[in-house]
Amino acid sequence: WKDDIKIDQEAVAGYIGGEFAPNGGAHSGRDWGKFDIQKEVIGLCPTQCMWMDGGKLKIDNRECTRCMHCINVMPRALHIGDDRGCSMLVGAKAPILDGAQMGSLLVPFVKVEEPYDEIKEVIEGIWDWWMEEGKNRERLGELIKRQGFQKLLEATNIKAVAQHVQEPRHNPYIFWKEDEVDGGWSRDINAFRKDHQR
Numbered sequence: 001w002k003d004d005i006k007i008d009q010e011a012v013a014g015y016i017g018g019e020f021a022p023n024g025g026a027h028s029g030r031d032w033g034k035f036d037i038q039k040e041v042i043g044l045c046p047t048q049c050m051w052m053d054g055g056k057l058k059i060d061n062r063e064c065t066r067c068m069h070c071i072n073v074m075p076r077a078l079h080i081g082d083d084r085g086c087s088m089l090v091g092a093k094a095p096i097l098d099g100a101q102m103g104s105l106l107v108p109f110v111k112v113e114e115p116y117d118e119i120k121e122v123i124e125g126i127w128d129w130w131m132e133e134g135k136n137r138e139r140l141g142e143l144i145k146r147q148g149f150q151k152l153l154e155a156t157n158i159k160a161v162a163q164h165v166q167e168p169r170h171n172p173y174i175f176w177k178e179d180e181v182d183g184g185w186s187r188d189i190n191a192f193r194k195d196h197q198r
Contacts, residue, residue: 002109003081004061005070011077012037012057022073041070065163066108085111088122090152091141101141104149106156108163122156129155 014020015035021028022035037057042050049063050070057077059070071078088110092103110118126140129152134143144152153160178184 001066001081001084003083005059005064005081006079007057007059008077008079009056012074013055015074015077020074020076024072024075041073044069085109086119088119090126091139091144093139093141098142098145101145103141104144104166105163106152106158108161122158125156126152 011020015022016037018035022040037052042048042052046067046069047063047065049060051058068080071080086109087105088107089103090106092101094100107122110122112119130140130143133147133151134140138146149164149166150160153164
């Protein structure tokens with residue numbers, strides 16, 4: 001979904017008061033103690049976009065990455081929005097050459113409506129890249145691992161977003177293309193030194 005999470009504040013109060021079992025009752029085999037919304041929901045939100053305000057649950061939906069942890073813990077209180085579509089993940093595979101690997105999120109949200117042109121455009125870009133660059137018996141996940149997710153984004157003409165980041169950079173180098181640099185590679189050294197004096 002793309003719009004805001006729907007909140008039923010009465011159901012939130014029901015979870016806090018013990019009227020409803022969290023996680024749909026999945027952990028009901030033992031006595032885990034009283035439900036603690038701060039510890040079990042708000043404190044586990046990866047972007048810290050939730051808080052309690054006067055007994056009401058608040059969500060900053062602009063910061064939400066749709067991990068669905070809160071919805072899974074409190075399914076009666078929280079529901080996905082009405083602007084629905086699909087996410088596209090690529091590169092998942094069972095063990096062949098490099099072992100099992102999870103899929104990577106390529107398209108965080110796309111509408112699923114006929115004639116499905118947006119989806120077809122992404123898939124055709126992936127096919128073209130894989131047919132041009134893939135080795136014999138190489139799966140898409142292995143090609144992504146070999147050439148990098150950045151090459152896949154270039155092949156599909158998708159702009160990078162925060163959801164594409166698997167981990168923070170662990171090296172200090174950033175590589176730019178000439179068309180991404182103002183003025184390209186050739187510059188007037190005197191004009192550059194005027195702005196960057198020693």
